[in-house]
Amino acid sequence: MAIKSNKGGVNKFYYGTEIKASKNDDNAGRNFIKDYEGWKQDVYYDSKKNATIGWGHLVKKDEFSYFTSGCFVTKQDGEDIFNKDYANNSVVGLKSIIKANPSLGLKTNEEDALKDIMFNGGPGLGKGFKLTDDGNYFFRYMKDKNLYYRRYAESLLYSEGWYLKLNEIGGKKKISKLDKLFNTNTTTTVVTPEAPKPDSHEPEKKTN
Numbered sequence: 270m271a272i273k274s275n276k277g278g279v280n281k282f283y284y285g286t287e288i289k290a291s292k293n294d295d296n297a298g299r300n301f302i303k304d305y306e307g308w309k310q311d312v313y314y315d316s317k318k319n320a321t322i323g324w325g326h327l328v329k330k331d332e333f334s335y336f337t338s339g340c341f342v343t344k345q346d347g348e349d350i351f352n353k354d355y356a357n358n359s360v361v362g363l364k365s366i367i368k369a370n371p372s373l374g375l376k377t378n379e380e381d382a383l384k385d386i387m388f389n390g391g392p393g394l395g396k397g398f399k400l401t402d403d404g405n406y407f408f409r410y411m412k413d414k415n416l417y418y419r420r421y422a423e424s425l426l427y428s429e430g431w432y433l434k435l436n437e438i439g440g441k442k443k444i445s446k447l448d449k450l451f452n453t454n455t456t457t458t459v460v461t462p463e464a465p466k467p468d469s470h471e472p473e474k475k476t477n
Contacts, residue, residue, distance in 0.1 A: 270284070270285040270286075270287070270431070270433065271283070271284055271285075271438070271447060271450075272284075272285055272425070272433075272435070273447070273451050274421065280448070281437060282437070282438040282443075282444055282447045282448075283418070283421070283435045283436065283437055283438060284435070284436050284437075284438050285422070285425075285431065285433030285434065285435050286433065286434045286436075287431075287432060287433060287434075288300055288301050288304050288432040288433065288434055289432070297381070297432050298377070298378075298380070298381030298384055298385070298432075299351075299355065300432075301381060301385055301422075301426065301432050302324070302325075302355070302359070302384070302385050302388050302389075303324050303351070304434050305385070305389070305419050305422070305434070306324040306325030306388075306389075307324070307325070308323065308324055308344075308347065309321070309322060309323065310322070310323075310341040310342055310343070310344075310347070311341045312328060312336045312337050316413075316415050320333060320336070320337065322336055322341075322342055322347075322350075323342050323346075323347035323350050323351060324347060324350075324351045324354075325354070325388070325389070326347075326350045326351070326354055354388065355384075355388060357392070358387050358388045358391055358392050359384035359385070359387050359388045359392075360384070361387075361392040362383070362384070362387030362391070362392030362393075362394065362395040363380060363383055363384055363387065363395070365392060365395040365396065366383060366395045366398045369395075369396075369398070370398070370399075370400050372400070373400060376430070378426055378427065378430040378432075379427050381426060381432075382404075382407070382423045382424070382426040382427035383395070383398070383427070385419075385423050385426070386407060386410065386420070386423050389416070389419065390410060394410065397409060403427070403428060404424040404425070404427045404428035405424070406424075406427075407420045407421070407423040407424040407427065408420060408421075408424065418435040418436065418437070419435075421435060422434070422435045
């Protein structure tokens, strides 16, 4: 799926690969989080120099010596860690939004989008949500260039219900071709050209 963005008056094009439920996790929203976090069985350091392991788990002080001594996590252990992080960040954050906005009726895709940003940034981000925000809420947290694709994907998930892994499409010829396709398509802003190779980038991480 190709998507055109005109945020700030600048045209950009993205290629979105659908994220689906899997045999290991039948929840598309949880898989959305896992896909953007990426899996690492060994400790690595994110863009903010935080020790991280598994699916975006920030290594705590009491875990540091264990995980940095050459130990690694299995997928099963990683699943257990992920479940705790999901409960402490995504679920807690969503509950705070609902409590602050009792008249808010959320669809599953809207809940999943909010759960993703709070898994990534912490439940405290829920305090910034307003009833009038809609999908624009996610753009507020786009300042970190490492999070740009993820924030835009969350916005599309919230407003359109699309579970997508986004990568930007580059190259003058591809952009020119896409621009013509979008300009001649009067019924929708989505077309399906040949998929470019996805960019490789470090998984984005929580800030808390």
